[in-house]
Structure formats: structure tokens, C-alpha cells
Amino acid sequence: MERINSADRMAFSRLYEAYAPMVYRRCKALLKDEAEASDLMQDVFLRIYAGMDRLNLDSPSSLLWNTATRLCLNRIRDKKRRGLDVDSSELLLTIACASDEQDGYEARGILAKIFSREQESTRTIAVLHYVDGMTLEETAEMVGLSVSGVRKRLRTLQARVKNLEVK
Numbered sequence: 001m002e003r004i005n006s007a008d009r010m011a012f013s014r015l016y017e018a019y020a021p022m023v024y025r026r027c028k029a030l031l032k033d034e035a036e037a038s039d040l041m042q043d044v045f046l047r048i049y050a051g052m053d054r055l056n057l058d059s060p061s062s063l064l065w066n067t068a069t070r071l072c073l074n075r076i077r078d079k080k081r082r083g084l085d086v087d088s089s090e091l092l093l094t095i096a097c098a099s100d101e102q103d104g105y106e107a108r109g110i111l112a113k114i115f116s117r118e119q120e121s122t123r124t125i126a127v128l129h130y131v132d133g134m135t136l137e138e139t140a141e142m143v144g145l146s147v148s149g150v151r152k153r154l155r156t157l158q159a160r161v162k163n164l165e166v167k
Contacts, residue, residue, distance in 0.1 A: 023068045030072035
């Protein structure tokens with residue numbers, strides 16, 4: 001990034017000021033989450049900044065629109081692979097990060113309710129995939145199931161979490 005001179009930096013600054021709202025709106029429309037949209041908007045501009053020396057930025061709106069769309073769709077696809085939507089993942093993260101004694105007590109109760117109707121191996125699958133960050137393939141290999149079996153268990157677990165959210 002040292003190769004970009006001050007004139008290019010000023011041009012990039014003007015580009016950011018002019019098009020950041022458009023990129024943010026596109027990301028927010030696709031992701032349905034303000035914080036994540038803001039993060040991805042920054043990623044879009046970082047990619048453009050990193051490639052400024054080889055990009056033609058005479059009319060940047062379509063480049064920015066396409067880059068934002070591609071990055072957002074990749075993020076959505078990654079979430080689907082992980083097996084959780086935003087609401088369920090936030091709930092599980094809140095449970096996992098319970099900080100004080102009262103929160104810990106409530107988190108254990110929620111986890112007990114979630115896992116009460118599940119096999120012990122489902123808990124192992126959930127920890128490997130959601131907490132340890134293993135892929136579906138890695139998780140399947142560790143527990144001796146097929147990828148589709150792991151995916152089915154995680155979907156069932158996710159449905160139970162959604163039921164808890166509704167109640």
C-alpha cells in the first residue's frame with residue numbers, strides 16, 4: 001500500500017465519500033444486519049484500495065456494487081455452510097460467553113433444555129462445529145458420521161434453538 005501516492009489517496013478518499021453510502025445500503029439489504037454490513041463495506045473498500053494500481057476507476061459504481069454483492073453472498077453462503085442463521089448463532093454465542101454466575105446458571109439451563117432431547121453425540125457435534133470452528137467435513141470425520149448426518153443433526157438442533165427464541 002506504500003506504492004499509492006498522495007494524489008491516489010485523495011482520489012480514494014473522494015471515492016469512499018461518494019460511494020460508501022451506496023455500498024453500505026447494498027450490504028445491509030443483502031445481510032439484513034447493520035454491523036455486518038458496515039464491516040463488509042469496509043472490506044469492499046479495502047479490496048479496492050489494495051488493487052487501485054491495476055483497476056480502472058473511471059466509473060466505479062458497478063465495480064463497487066459487484067464487489068459488495070459478491071462479498072455479501074460469500075458471507076451468506078459461509079453462514080449457511082456453518083448451519084446457523086444470525087439469530088441462532090447470536091443466541092448460542094451469548095450462552096457460550098455467559099460471564100457472571102447468574103448468567104452461567106441461566107446458560108446451563110438453556111443448554112440443558114436444548115440438549116435434553118438430543119443424543120450425547122449431538123452435543124459433541126455442536127461443540128466441534130460451533131465452538132471449535134470445525135467444518136462439516138472435519139466434524140463428520142471426528143464423530144464417525146457422514147457430512148449429511150452431521151448437517152441433519154445441526155439443523156435439528158438449530159430448529160430447537162429457534163423454538164426457544166420464539167417461546
